[in-house]
Amino acid sequence: MKRGRSGEELLEERERDLERRGVQGVASMADEKSIRRVLTTLEKRMNENLELRLKFPQNPEKFMDSEVSLDEEIKNLQSLATSPQHYPLLIRLEGVPLLLSLITHENTSITRDVTLVLSELLDGDSVEDRLGEAVMLVESLVENKVVGLLEGVLQRCSEGERKEEEEADAVFHTLTLLENMIDLKPEVAEAVKDSSILRWLLKRVESGESDSNRTYSSEILAILLQTSDANKKRILELSGVETLLQAIAKFRKADPKDSEEEEYLENLFDALCAVAMVKESKEELLKAEAMDLMVIMMKKKRTARLPAMKVCNFALTDCAFLCEQFVTSLGLGPLFGFFMGKGFDKGSKKRREQGVEMQEHVISILANLLQRLAPGNKRNRVLAKFAEQDCEKLDRLVELWHEYSDKLGGVASLKRLNQSGDGAEEEYLDLLEGGLYCLQQLALINANLWSSGVESMQKRLVFVFQQYGYEMCDISTLLKIQFKFVYELQGSNASSEGTDAKAKARLEKLIGIMDDYKN
CATH class of the missing domain: 1.25.10.10 (Leucine-rich Repeat Variant)
Known part of the structure; x- marks a missing residue:
């Protein structure tokens, strides 16, 4: 019929x-x-x-x-x-x-x-x-x-x-x-966690065939994860980390074939970054060998370098075992290459902006590695990178310090933040977005390198700081500003995520070490 x-x-x-x-x-x-x-x-x-x-x-x-x-x-x-x-x-x-x-x-x-x-x-x-x-x-x-x-x-x-x-x-x-x-x-995103929409989106983005709806599904998935912590945790229950990593891994040997696939890959990285922010995801990232894949993408795929480094930044934040895994996965090579300004063509405005963003992620990762890695082989490998070739990377470190300090009007102008007053916290938050966050991370890197006790690095730091017209006590000034606004003014909230007692003790110790130094 x-x-x-x-x-x-x-x-x-x-x-x-x-x-x-x-x-x-x-x-x-x-x-x-x-x-x-x-x-x-x-x-x-x-x-x-x-x-x-x-x-x-x-x-x-x-x-x-x-x-x-x-x-x-x-x-x-x-x-x-x-x-x-x-x-x-x-x-x-x-x-x-x-x-x-x-x-x-x-x-x-x-x-x-x-x-x-x-x-x-x-x-x-x-x-x-x-x-x-x-x-x-x-x-x-x-x-x-x-x-x-x-x-x-x-x-x-x-x-x-x-x-x-x-x-x-x-x-x-x-x-x-x-x-x-x-x-x-944005609260609408919360209503999605109890539906099957997240599961549907995960299934759709892992499909092999490229089409506009797959790309759009990856974008919506990233939006839902960026907007809602509940969705981030729900995605873990759905084995979402593994799904996202498998989808990204398809591009290890083949670049995106067109602009739509480039957008799709970028959305996958954005979704993974959102998941990597929550504490509950760290174990999943370790089990799925996420650091290995990110390092491969940074080394081999130009279009994936920035988003892969961004994933590493979110994953390593406040996580000692992922910091260790990053070193084990040979991530220091590309990390320090990017730190020295290599790997990015700065010919176009977009490339220059990507270079600045990459630089900020690198600074944050280095601060996390030096803060979170326990004394031993892996931490020593990071220190050795700064000490090699006559400590040339310290020159770059102080160069970046000068860039961000100059952008904010100089370290001396920031001392006013240590004077309590109306609007101080609001001004501090505005300055964080304007470059103070990176300057504070650079202060942590400098203080950790100084506290390592390696005489050659200490001498080089003093020399280069003086060349640029700075003093070592400027490092202490930045750390004290951070301590004040993260801990002293938070009161009972000082135990919130990212401000635990161990981190507070580490920061206090670094401030004491830098205060003990006399220019």
């Missing part, structure tokens, strides 16, 4: 017929009357279609005209995106539950167009001057269980979306709607 045409095919045929006949939707909705009329007609078309579908379930020709009319009314609501001031009216008139009830429609074209309309209503360009009304619409969607419905769309289209355009479009608009909601109200 010959297979009949699907509902989607018939709907497409009717839509083309409407286009040929010049049938147009509502151009705009400027008042309550027009919005109420469209919603009333939409509900009427929905009920008519449901009745015909129930009456003629095996005969699409009988209900397809009603489906075309229904789809036309859905699309009429697109024009509301030009009038976001009327979103509260849409909510009051129960337009949100009406639209959401159509997401589960048997015809994927209807599902696609509902997600398209909702995503356009929340598009950033459409609502930039009406953020309050847009947030109200997001809240109404969440109250009406939109996350669960979007989860259903992804599950429903997961089989056919790589073959059928309708399913692919439905997935794309679903992801767009999710992204727009999170942009407007």
Whole structure:
């Protein structure tokens, strides 16, 4: 028996017929009357279609005209995106539950167009001057269980979306709607952790075939992880670290073939960086040999150098065993190469910006290694890198100190931060973003090198510091500023993540060592 045409095919045929006949939707909705009329007609078309579908379930020709009319009314609501001031009216008139009830429609074209309309209503360009009304619409969607419905769309289209355009479009608009909601109200990301969306995204990003929805899925996954700590922890339960590393590992021998694959790889790294920030992920990164892969990518893949170093920075922060693993994985070679300014073409503005970002990650990693590695072989290997070739890397260290100090107006100008006063903490936070964080990390590196007791490095540090017009007590000044704002002003919060008692004791010890030195 010959297979009949699907509902989607018939709907497409009717839509083309409407286009040929010049049938147009509502151009705009400027008042309550027009919005109420469209919603009333939409509900009427929905009920008519449901009745015909129930009456003629095996005969699409009988209900397809009603489906075309229904789809036309859905699309009429697109024009509301030009009038976001009327979103509260849409909510009051129960337009949100009406639209959401159509997401589960048997015809994927209807599902696609509902997600398209909702995503356009929340598009950033459409609502930039009406953020309050847009947030109200997001809240109404969440109250009406939109996350669960979007989860259903992804599950429903997961089989056919790589073959059928309708399913692919439905997935794309679903992801767009999710992204727009999170942009407007980041708390929406928290609602995702209890759904299967994270699992679906992980499965989608590990697929071998490159396409736009795989790339978009990787972007949404990164956004969900960057926005929510709960999602970071949930992804660990789903073996997400292993999935992300396996997807990245596919590029060890082959570079991304086009800009879409480059974006996909960048999103994978962003997702991994987000996961690496939480304490619970550190063991998983060690078991999955993440440091080995990151070092390989830094050595062999130019496009992956910066994001791989960024992953290492987040992973090594406050984690002694990953610092040890980084040294074991031979990460010091590329690390110090980048520290000396090698490996980046600075010909373009983008390359120069990447070089600065790489420099900041390198500084942070070196500070973590010297702070977290226990006395012994691995720490000595780091110290040896600074001592080799007549301590040339100390020249680079003080050069960077001068760059960041000069950017902030000089170390002397920062001493005012040690004087308590109104606005001091706010000024400190502003300065951190302006370069003070890197200068403090450089102070930690210098203090740790000095406290190592290696006479050749101590003499070189004093000599180069004096060449640039600085004194060794400037290191102590920076450490004291850090101690004041991280510990003394936090009071009972000083035991929070990253400010544990051991770190506080280490910093106090370094301050004492530097104070004991007399220029």
